[in-house]
Amino acid sequence: MINFRNAFVALLCCFFLFSNLQAQSGRIPVKGKNGMVVSSHYLASEVGKDILKKGGNAVDAAVATAFALSVTLPSAGNIGGGGFLLYYGADGEKTTFNFREKAPLKATPEMYLDENNHIKDQSNHDGILAVGVPGTVAGLYQAHQKQGNLSWEQLVQPAIDLAENGFEIGEDLADFSDWVYENRQKYPSTAAIFLKFDSQPFDPGDVLKQPELAGTLRRIRDQGAEGFYSGKTAKLLHQFMKENDGIITRKDLKKYRAEELAPVTGSYRNYEIVGMPPPSSGGVAVIEMLNILEGFPLKKYGQNSAQSLHLLTEAMRRAYADRALFLGDANFNPEMPLEKLTSKDYAGKLRESIEMKKASVSDSANFNKEHLAYESPETTHLSVVDQEGNAVSLTYTLEQSYGSKIVVEGAGFLLNNEMGDFNPIPGYTNSKGLIGTKPNLIAPEKRMLSSMSPTIVAKDGQPVIVIGSPGGRTIINTVLQVIVNMIDFELDIAKAIESPRFHHQWLPDVTYFESWGFSPDTMELYEAMGHEVKTRSSQGRAMGIYIDTENEELQGAADSRSPNGRAVGY
Structure with a gap:
């Protein structure tokens, strides 16, 4: 006898699978005619798509998606962190919104050092003093006020619904819940949110x-940015800081402002490259590396050949050296040589210093101790294109996975640990990657240098590629490789994102390869040029969109390295 209930369930599953074929990640791009949202959580991508269908533009959808991620992706989505939004309109308008966190007013350059000039107990990464003044809400609000179409309330409400009604968690959040359970005495306010009512950890599917x-989100919905930086939320944050020996005050919150800035721009093989200016180092570094590579026939050498890998490594080495030496918050470093760093002439001189079959040596003179620099890979990126062809590339972060892992009691959101992105020991740089150069030293109200690299590639004044990724210092090189994969090696957006990746950052003088996808023969040739090699399991979680103007369609891809990532088009 036929089991009609099972048959009906099977039919529903088939219908669900068919209806979501346009919303899958992998090596085949998702296609859409009217709009596309790509993010690190499928629920947030759906929120963004719904906003587009209601008549919202790319900024509206990006704001709504970001707020939804603050609920569904607490490891990186946030209202307690900060980031960058890059906008490129179909009419050619380009602008950026800088909502990177700031150092509190009570911060000092030596605030993490003991009497021996050593970092105390990793306090720049761990604990309440690692928290920077959050910028996300201010940045999203400013972007909406300048570019948005729908009402602010419409954009925040879906996140409120997700927070109130809940969602099924996956293994990643269940793993964090296990960690919280083991550390519940040290993080009681976090345990109150991420453990069950019986104080037991959540399981996948809960x-x-x-x-x-x-x-907190309702106050933001009703009062805009003021609903976060003043009133009840500000009071809760101030009180929590005071009770736990933190240094962020109501005055810090009241003084915080996001900034609208002109983007940095360059060109690569007849494409326009548009990126974030400092305190993001991504825009400058990506343009500098592409300028260097433009002088080499990469297509002739082939994707991931030993010769191509060598040349990309040498471009990375030089751009990351300049990143460390010159870049920081522009408000505190007004003489940064941005025009020089992004110029073709400068790139030509750097290119002349590259030997075709021999690795350069990263200069480690005067570095005499062994400390390990750290910049967390736990960031998240989203890309959006609307029906008019307006594009948004947005990257934001809490820094480490789940930031400081500290939830503000009564407010329900996690705080960042972004202060660790400042150079912690003034004047001290070593061969292991710890940087102590002046542009990124701690100062009150200064924004810490970032590797976040939201990027838009345009052709003939129209955006064609929207790309970005999490990954700490690897972000810049992940974005670089996706662009090169598409322009030089003519891969579609999905294959360009899925391709294996590698990373070099000047110091330490080591190239890190994903442990799959590179042939042993190629690696042997690469090492024979003098490169030291190590492997890692994964690099980045890129989220991208390609605008196919010829066929009038959008192609989206969510990196399969992101377990919950989703590209959603309609």
């Missing part, structure tokens, strides 16, 4: 509801 976060 529903996580966040009523305190919903309350």
Whole structure:
């Protein structure tokens, strides 16, 4: 006898699978005619798509997606962190919004050092003093006020619904819940959110509801940015800091402002490259590396050949050296040589210093101790294109996975640990990658240098590629490789993102390869040129969109390295 219930369930599953074929990640791009949202969580991507279908533009959808990620992706999505939004309109308008966190007013250059000039207990990464003044809400609000179409309330409400009604968690959040359970005495306010009512950890498939976060989001919905930087939320954050020996005050929150800035721009093989200016180092570094590579016939050498890998490595080495030596918050470093660093002439001189079959040596003179620099890979990126062809590339972060892992009691959101992105020991740089150069030293209200690299590639004044990634210092090189994969090696957006990746950052003088996808023969030739090689399991989680103007369609791809990532088109 036929089991009609099972048959009906099977039919529903088939219908769901068919209806979501346009919303899958992998080596085949997702296609859409009217709009596309790509993010690190499928629920957030759906929120963004719904906003587009209601008549919202790319900025509207990006704002709504970002708020949804603050609920569904607490490891990186945030209202307690900061980041960057890059906008390129179909009419050619280009602008950026800088909402990177700031150092508190009470911060000092030596605030993490003991009497021996050593970092105390990793305090620049761990604990309440690692928290920078959050910028996300201010940045999203400013972008909406300048470019948005729908009402602010419409953009925040979906996140409130997700927080109130809950969502099924996956293994990643369940793993964090296990960690919280093991550390519940040290992080009681976090345990109150990420453990069950019986103080046991969540399991995959359990529903996580966040009523305190919903309350904070309602204040943001009703009062805009003021709903975060003043009133009840500001009071809760100030009080929590005071009770736990933190240094962020109501004055810090009241003084925080996001900035609208002109993007940095360059060109690569007849394409326009548009990126974030400092305090993001991504825009400058990507343009500098592409300028160097433009003088080499990469297509002739082939994707991931030993020769191509060598040349990309040498471009990376030089751009990361300049990143360390010159870049920081422009408000504190007004004489940064940005025009020089992004110029073709400068790139030509750097190119002349590259030997075709021999690795350069990263200069480690006067570096005499062994400390390990750290910049977390736990960031998240989203890309959006609307029906008019307006494009948004947005990257934001809490820094480490789940940031400081500290939830503001009564407010329900996690705080960042971004202060660790400042240079912690003034004047001290070593061969292991610790940097102590002046442009990125701690100062009150200064923004820490970032590797976040939201990028848009345009042709004939129209955006064609929208790309970005998490990954700490690897972000810049992940974005570089996706662009090169598409322009030089003519891969589609999905294959360009799925291709294996590698990373070199000047110091330490080591190239890190993903442990799959590179042939042993190629690696042997690469090492024979003098490169030291190590492997890692994964690099980045790129989220990208290609605008196919010829066929009038959008192609989206969510990196399969992101377990919950999704490209959604319609």
